[in-house]
Amino acid sequence: MKVLLVDDEKELVTTLAERLSLRGWEAQWATSAEEALDRLKSEAFDIAVLDVKMPRVDGLLLKKKMQAMCPAMKFIFVTGHGSSQDFQTGASEVGADYYLVKPLNIDTLTAKMNEALRR
Amino acid sequence: MLKPAFWDHEDVAAGPHKHLFNFRRMWKSAVILTALVALAPLLFMAAIDYNVSQKAIEADIHYQTARLVSNTRRSISFFLSERKSALDFIDKDNAYTVLSEPLRLTALLDNLKKGFGGFTDLGVVDQNGLQHTYVGPYNLAGVNYSDQDWFQALKESGVHISEVFLGFRQQPHLVMAVKHDLPEGGSYVLRASIDTQKFNDLLREVEVSGQGDIFLVTREGVLQTPSRFFGNALDRLPLEVPAFAEKTQVTEMHLLAEPLVVGYAYIQETPFVLMAVKKKSALMKPWNATRRQLIAFLTVSISGIVLVVLGVSTFLVNQIFEADHKRVAALHKVEYANKMASLGRLSAGVAHEINNPLAIINEKAGLIKDLFQLQRTYAEDTKLVGLVDAILYSVERCGKITQRLLGFARHLESRTQMVDIVEVIHEVLGFLGKEAEYRSITLTVDAEPAIPVIESDRGRLQEIFLNLFNNAFAAMEDGGRLAIGVRRAEADFIAATVSDSGCGISESDLKRIFEPFFSTKTGKGGTGLGLSITYGLIQELGGSISVRSQLGKGTEFTVRLPVKSNLSGEKKIESATCG
Numbered sequence: 074m075k076v077l078l079v080d081d082e083k084e085l086v087t088t089l090a091e092r093l094s095l096r097g098w099e100a101q102w103a104t105s106a107e108e109a110l111d112r113l114k115s116e117a118f119d120i121a122v123l124d125v126k127m128p129r130v131d132g133l134l135l136k137k138k139m140q141a142m143c144p145a146m147k148f149i150f151v152t153g154h155g156s157s158q159d160f161q162t163g164a165s166e167v168g169a170d171y172y173l174v175k176p177l178n179i180d181t182l183t184a185k186m187n188e189a190l191r192r
Numbered sequence: 193m194l195k196p197a198f199w200d201h202e203d204v205a206a207g208p209h210k211h212l213f214n215f216r217r218m219w220k221s222a223v224i225l226t227a228l229v230a231l232a233p234l235l236f237m238a239a240i241d242y243n244v245s246q247k248a249i250e251a252d253i254h255y256q257t258a259r260l261v262s263n264t265r266r267s268i269s270f271f272l273s274e275r276k277s278a279l280d281f282i283d284k285d286n287a288y289t290v291l292s293e294p295l296r297l298t299a300l301l302d303n304l305k306k307g308f309g310g311f312t313d314l315g316v317v318d319q320n321g322l323q324h325t326y327v328g329p330y331n332l333a334g335v336n337y338s339d340q341d342w343f344q345a346l347k348e349s350g351v352h353i354s355e356v357f358l359g360f361r362q363q364p365h366l367v368m369a370v371k372h373d374l375p376e377g378g379s380y381v382l383r384a385s386i387d388t389q390k391f392n393d394l395l396r397e398v399e400v401s402g403q404g405d406i407f408l409v410t411r412e413g414v415l416q417t418p419s420r421f422f423g424n425a426l427d428r429l430p431l432e433v434p435a436f437a438e439k440t441q442v443t444e445m446h447l448l449a450e451p452l453v454v455g456y457a458y459i460q461e462t463p464f465v466l467m468a469v470k471k472k473s474a475l476m477k478p479w480n481a482t483r484r485q486l487i488a489f490l491t492v493s494i495s496g497i498v499l500v501v502l503g504v505s506t507f508l509v510n511q512i513f514e515a516d517h518k519r520v521a522a523l524h525k526v527e528y529a530n531k532m533a534s535l536g537r538l539s540a541g542v543a544h545e546i547n548n549p550l551a552i553i554n555e556k557a558g559l560i561k562d563l564f565q566l567q568r569t570y571a572e573d574t575k576l577v578g579l580v581d582a583i584l585y586s587v588e589r590c591g592k593i594t595q596r597l598l599g600f601a602r603h604l605e606s607r608t609q610m611v612d613i614v615e616v617i618h619e620v621l622g623f624l625g626k627e628a629e630y631r632s633i634t635l636t637v638d639a640e641p642a643i644p645v646i647e648s649d650r651g652r653l654q655e656i657f658l659n660l661f662n663n664a665f666a667a668m669e670d671g672g673r674l675a676i677g678v679r680r681a682e683a684d685f686i687a688a689t690v691s692d693s694g695c696g697i698s699e700s701d702l703k704r705i706f707e708p709f710f711s712t713k714t715g716k717g718g719t720g721l722g723l724s725i726t727y728g729l730i731q732e733l734g735g736s737i738s739v740r741s742q743l744g745k746g747t748e749f750t751v752r753l754p755v756k757s758n759l760s761g762e763k764k765i766e767s768a769t770c771g
Contacts, residue, residue, distance in 0.1 A: 088555035153547035176554035
């Protein structure tokens with residue numbers, strides 16, 4: 074499965090990509106919305122993990138743009154802001170499949186990604 | 193002791209305006225000022241009244257004394273001049289030769305005694321001082337008066353009234369003599385003795401107020417009539433005779449420190465001075481009664497005024513004190529809310545800043561673990577894996593803290609919906625059911641019937657009660673009791689009480705439990721954020737939380753929530769479902 078990780082923290086996305094690769098995912102990463110959209114032009118992804126807060130274009134706007142280009146894509150949001158209760162309610166509002174809190178638990182992330190893809 | 197609450201109050205927070213909150217000084221100023229304003233005119237009027245009354249009474253005493261002396265002087269003058277005129281008349285009516293006949297003189301003396309009284313004898317003295325004819329009880333015929341002062345003085349004035357004296361007869365009497373010039377040259381004197389008893393009677397009949405005394409005295413101070421206090425006729429008067437004055441005078445003197453009012457009059461053509469002496473203290477008795485009344489009235493008035501001034505000042509300053517207290521409490525509340533808000537912003541900032549590096553540590557450590565385990569090089573090295581696990585565990589703990597901090601400061605939209613609070617409570621208790629069972633903690637929910645469904649945020653309510661229940665569980669030993677009560681509070685509010693049988697909270701801690709990072713469970717996994725988050729959540733819902741606790745007995749939290757939501761500018765979502 075191909076996953077695109079987008080977060081302005083390069084250290085975070087690179088490491089996360091490597092960890093997912095170790096778990097058998099084909100993980101790519103981008104550190105900005107522009108870069109992510111560029112990548113999306115040349116290849117297709119099954120699922121995207123987006124940071125909600127990013128400079129210039131935030132995760133929510135990025136998701137809309139990506140969805141326009143690739144309607145079948147699934148989305149998981151990651152945020153450093155808020156408590157778990159908000160994410161459940163918040164996710165439905167932004168139309169994301171899941172909302173996760175930083176710092177991430179890798180097992181939870183993969184579980185949610187699998188779940189989202191099964192839908 | 194009756195000490196008002198403000199007496200020892202010191203407003204340490206008042207700063208440069210400290211003087212405005214010195215209630216003791218305020219009270220003192222109020223008491224002094226009002227007492228001054230009320231008492232000064234009263235005392236002034238009383239003093240004036242006192243003086244005026246005293247002066248009036250003294251003037252009245254002087255006037256009465258003057259009148260008494262004046263009237264008595266007239267009586268005595270009249271008495272003497274009447275007798276003098278009688279002698280004058282006899283002189284003129286009878287020729288010298290006729291008067292020289294003892295029989296005729298006896299008849300005249302009899303007539304005088306009958307007509308006027310007071311005459312004891314009558315004699316005719318020739319120009320050489322020889323009394324050649326005498327009628328009366330004593331044998332005084334042939335007595336020569338030529339060397340006596342009165343006889344010498346008579347040559348000048350023609351009439352003489354002597355002082356009272358004993359004379360040959362050893363009886364107090366006075367002599368009245370009238371000189372008559374003969375047409376053929378030469379002269380003779382008609383001389384009469386007058387019994388002073390008549391005088392004495394006259395003076396005795398005079399009523400003198402103020403334990404007074406009235407008597408005749410010579411200019412040299414020898415009593416001429418008996419006096420009540422100063423002895424008999426011819427005794428020495430212990431008082432000084434006042435200097436000559438033509439008219440009746442009243443003066444004040446002292447005898448053995450006793451103040452006296454003395455009225456006197458010099459009786460013309462006689463050596464006599466009429467004196468009336470009164471004791472001032474006796475005269476002032478009615479005034480003393482008035483004065484006592486005045487002083488009693490003054491005492492009662494002053495006591496009344498002082499009591500009212502003290503009472504009113506205390507009451508008013510107390511009111512100000514209480515108002516100030518309320519103001520300070522309100523300020524504290526606002527200050528506290530502000531502090532919480534600032535802390536919220538601060539903690540949100542900190543949490544957010546920390547979250548990203550924390551996430552990186554998490555992923556890096558995770559990757560290390562992955563590498564160890566997936567590549568099997570170090571998979572068997574339990575120590576290394578243990579170390580990485582410890583890092584991951586700590587990151588997870590830090591993550592929980594930052595999440596809770598963010599929750600505390602959350603500015604995300606809240607969602608208002610219709611919530612049955614009893615249902616929420618049961619729901620939350622559901623999470624804890626297993627733990628309660630395991631620790632044999634009794635859970636009871638006692639809800640009044642007909643608790644209204646409230647307009648609130650379900651998620652927040654859950655968090656609020658979860659926090660409170662968690663705290664209660666942490667405070668209790670196994671076998672404790674957690675009782676939840678729900679009732680209607682005052683208009684449009686419901687109140688939920690959560691009481692545990694736990695260890696309780698000390699007085700000093702009680703003030704700080706809603707502050708962030710205040711925890712008694714440090715080292716046992718407490719973040720010190722639970723209650724401050726709860727506090728913030730309840731405030732956001734328009735409610736309030738209060739706490740009562742007793743060390744060793746337990747703690748009771750009361751949450752008051754509005755039935756109608758007053759969350760402003762927030763999106764209301766009718767349904768509780770979320771996708």
